Each structure stands twice: as C-alpha cells, then as structure tokens.
Amino acid sequence: MSATTFPRPRTALAPSPLKRRRAARVGFASTFTVNALLILGSAYMVLPVLWLFFASTKSTADLYGTAAYAFGHPAFLTTSSRS
Numbered sequence: 001m002s003a004t005t006f007p008r009p010r011t012a013l014a015p016s017p018l019k020r021r022r023a024a025r026v027g028f029a030s031t032f033t034v035n036a037l038l039i040l041g042s043a044y045m046v047l048p049v050l051w052l053f054f055a056s057t058k059s060t061a062d063l064y065g066t067a068a069y070a071f072g073h074p075a076f077l078t079t080s081s082r083s
Contacts, residue, residue, distance in 0.1 A: 050069065051068060051069065054068070054069055054070065054071060054072075057071050057072040058071075058072030058073075059072060059073070
C-alpha cells in the first residue's frame with residue numbers, strides 16, 4: 001500500500017515593500033484611534049470613582065456648596081475647645 005502525496009499550491013506571497021509602507025500608515029491611524037478610545041473609556045470609568053472619593057470627605061453642606069472635585073472640610077481638622 002502506498003499513498004500518493006500532492007504538493008500544495010502556493011497561495012500566499014510575501015507583500016511587496018509598497019504594500020508594507022501603506023499598511024504602516026494605516027496602522028498608525030488605527031493604533032492612535034484605539035489608544036484614544038481606551039483613554040476616554042478609562043476616564044469614563046475612573047472619574048465617578050474619583051468623585052466618590054472626594055464626596056466622602058464632605059459634609060452635606062459641603063457636598064452642595066463646594067466644587068465637585070474638591071476636598072471638603074473634615075471635622076477632625078477644626079479646632080475644638082474642651083471645657
């Protein structure tokens with residue numbers, strides 16, 4: 001019993017240098033776009049957590065009376081007189 005093998009036809013050729021240069025230019029634009037979208041997405045997810053941190057340092061009056069991303073006036077920093 002013997003099996004006959006057939007050679008595979010070559011389907012993929014190496015891209016020409018001109019095509020490689022075109023792909024590099026297109027690759028930069030898509031890389032920049034992907035990175036910009038990742039930065040925007042991470043800011044979209046981090047800013048609410050940051051706001052929550054700042055809001056946790058504020059009293060109710062400070063929450064409505066100060067800027068959103070500013071620290072409140074913590075009670076332990078105020079001087080109190082003991083009698």
